Amino acid sequence: MLTDVTRQHTHVEIACDESGSDGENLTGGNTDVFAHASVDVPKECAAAAIREIRDRIRSPAEEYKANHLLREKHRAVLEWLLAPSGPLHGRAYVHLTEKTFFMVERVVDLLLGDPTGAVPLCRAGADAFGAELWARFLTAANALLWVRGEADAGTGTPVEAFFRAVDALAERAPELRDPDAADVLKLLGGARSRAADHRARLLAAPSLIPVLNPLLPAILQTAAYWRGGGRAVVLVHDRQNMLTEERIEWLKDTARIGGLRLVVARDDTRVQLADFLAGIARSVASHELNGRGDATLTALLRPYVDARSVWGDERSRGRLFGAVPH
Structure with a gap:
């Protein structure tokens, strides 16, 4: 178990990493879940935890990743890491994003307000x-909101492709049990001019804050969590191409944090722990999303997961968050 350490600084450093990043490609990427993990662990305790993991796994790999822990032969190590008696309990937090739901939220919000x-x-x-x-x-929704998005051959522009897709869904509206879904499709069908205007603005001047990338919203949520109690927070984050100097300045102002410092994960054991947790959380959540959940691992992960995560799937929501579905 980690011990409390008296802090000598005016701020607390929170180490962060992510798993499942495909940028704004939310439908054609390699993962269906994005996880952003953060830990409040003193350096000496993080180093001790990493040594313990290496001693238990005994792999010759220079750098360990979550996949090492997710192998069945290392199941005991994984359970130890997440357990209430393990090195992360009470000191770690994970924000999950179900990519499909995140994207549909964004397109509906953009077109319907x-x-x-x-x-x-x-x-x-x-x-x-x-x-x-x-x-x-x-x-089609992904292509509409992504500056690099393209329509399928023969379907015209991303705007035209999107509304063809909306019309195709709307044809099924009489068969829907939920009239609210039919109402949403009807409203979307009338938002063509708003979609065209957005697409034109997107191509003319791409936004500093891409509407489809889940990383920046996750960092905002992470900062808000760790600022609880009025603490001054500095985030220490694994290097990420998305985190340019301009976006870091935006995050500092928007999230009201004292700073955001980029490091190489293998050089900071705290970030390595965040990397482990992000990869584990993404895998466990994805399995739950697809109906292949492991009840033991899901229960061990649940205390770390942000109940305000971006998650629309009702079947897995209660198991992951212990929360009532939408």
Whole structure:
């Protein structure tokens, strides 16, 4: 168990890392969950935890990653790391983002001025619309909001492709059990001019804060969590191309933190622990999302997970967050 250490500085350093980053490519990437983990662990305690992990796993790898811990033969080490008696309990936090829900929230908010319509739309999802039509809608929504997004061959511009996809879903509206989903589709169908205006602005001057990248919102949530009690916080984050000097300045002002310092994960054992937790959380959450959850690991992860995570899937929400679904 970690021991409390008297801090000599006016701020607390929180070490952070992420797992599952595909930038703004939320439908064609390699992962369906984005996880941002952070730990409040003194350097000496983090170093001791890393030594313990290496002693238990005994892999010749120079740098350990979450995949080492996720191997079945190292299950005992993984459970030890997350357990109440382990080195992270009470000192770590994970913000999860279900990428599909995050994207649908963004497109609904942009076009309708209110993100709540994403809930019934995602609740219907592939089960109501069919896997092919739902996937086409998601791909088109991604392309509409992404500066690099392109329409499929033969479907015209991203705006035209998106509204073809909306119309295709709307044709299934009479079959929907939830009238709210049908209402959202009707409203989206009338937002063509707003979508075209947004697309034109996006191409003319890409925003400093991309609407589809989940990293920056996750960092804002992380900062808000650790600032609890009025603490002054500095984030120590693994290097990430998204974290340019301009965006770091924006984060400092918006999140009201004392600073954000980028480091190489292998050079900071605290960030290595955050890296382990992010990778583990992404894997456990993805398995739950896809109906392949491990009850033991999910229960061990639950105390670390932010109940305000961006998550729309009702079947997995209660298991991951211990919270009532939307």
